[in-house]
Amino acid sequence: MTDRPSRPGGLNRRKFLYGTAAATTVAASTKLFAPAVQAQEAPTLRYLGTAVNQSAEIAAKVKEDLGITIEYIPVTTDEVTRRVVTQPNTFDLVDIEYMSLKNVVPTGNLKGMDTSKITQADNITTLFTEGTIDGQPVGDQGTAPKKVIWLPGEEATDFATEPTGFMSLIPTVYNADTLGIRPDLIGRPIESWAELLNPEFKGKASILNIPSIGIMDAALVVEALGEHQYADKGNMTRDEIDLTIETLIEAKRAGQFRALWQDFNESVNLMASGEVVIQSMWSPAVTAVRTQGIECKYQPLKEGYRAWAAGFGLPATIDGRQQDAAYEFINWFLSGWAGAFLNRQGYYSAVLGTAKENMEAYEWAYWMEGAAAEQDIMSPSGQLLAKAGEVRDGGSYQDRLGAISCWNAVMDENVYMVRKWNEFVAS
Secondary structure (H helix, E strand, O other): OOOOOOOOOOOOHHHHHHOOOOOOEOOOOOOOOOHHHHOOOOOEEEEEEOOOOOOHHHHHHHHHHHOOEEEEEEOOHHHHHHHHHHOHHHOOEEEEEHHHHHHHHHHOOEEOEEHHHOOOHHHOOHHHHOOEEOOEEOOOEOOOHHHHOEEOOOOOOOOOOOOOOEEOOEEEEEEEEOEEEOHHHHOOOOOOHHHHHOHHHOOOEEEEOOHHHHHHHHHHHHHHOOOOOOOOOOOOOHHHHHHHHHHHHHHHHOOOEEEEEOOHHHHHHHHHHOOOOEEEOOHHHHHHHHOOOOOOEEEOOOOOEEEEEEEEEEEOOOOHHHHHHHHHHHHHHOOOHHHHHHHOOOOEEOOHHHHHHOOOHHHHHHHHHOOOOOOOEEOOOOOEEEOOOOOOOOOOHHHHHOOEEEEOOOOOOHHHHHHHHHHHHHO
16 A cells, blocks of 8 residues: 555545545444443544545444544545644544554654553454464565554654554554456466566556555566565665666666556556556456456465555544543454455455454455355445455465565655656656
8 A cells, every 4th residue: 555545536445445435424323332432422533544444334333333423534645644743633543554653653643552442452463463474474574564563652752672562553454465467468377576577568567656665566576587685675775776766767668668557547447448467456456447347367476465554543642532432443443343344345354353253154265265255245335346156366364465575664765765766757
């Protein structure tokens, strides 16, 4: 992700799937269940984020269940970080990517999350807390959540190396990204990131033009080609940045790329039209192509996936009733309904057990176990996502997330990297 901001005239990955107008405050039933808000007027929470979890459905459901009103503040990824650093009093809850924490936590503007107040804290996936799935370690290049999830205390400005009673963020949503392909136009198996620069696809390939993400996709290609092995694709040296960008410039000048896309709709249109047959892609964009009746696949690759993750944080300025309401909302978010809502869209929830309890057995089997769909798979808004008999690209939770190679990150040499990336774009 650095996702995944809304863009003028376009859709972000979540908006495609459920058609939300996230910038509004959603009014719904005023039914109150939560003791914390029954005794007095229910609070409003100002929710800052990139719209990834900002859905009308979630806001309406939490209004119904808790009486809490969610006021969404949708901005770009960079603006989320800027607001946390410069204006922590302008929101009550932030949904921010883990990759941004190295720029945010040292400011002291995020309050350490007290896990004793999180009902499901012990059930948060070990992918975040330990960097493992079923006891097996997962690739941790870049900003793997396990590196930045623990804090020494509520007012910490650095990270803890061991589990504590405080987390930087409580996980919301995460996924693992790969290449999208048109198998009907390619006509043969695709198994490696190296295929993105295969001259066979000259003029029919595309890469994501968001520097911090695109360069990691490029690094996966460079490694797959056997040109270099990075110590950490998420924190390259200047020499490694130079090598990666030179590889991209050479390919671009040879005519490899049909386009460098930034907008969700652009990625969909490039694939649906057949102008591009292989490219960096987001899972919902693949779904968007499929809903047009066009064959498109989110291709598992032998070198693995580039992963991303986001979570809820609290501003250091929050206290009292607003803080209580924020913790109440987060506990509700982890209690299952929202997790199932996320899973049904191809994302992954922080607490798998409660999400499972809120899904039909056939849905869980398709989305999480890699089983063939026993019946048609529908999105929360009723769109057909997969027909009976189809299997999810990438297979099970263990298969897909167990194959993570690296995580989205902000490099130490980020300013230099962006400058070199812009040279690639201009070449």
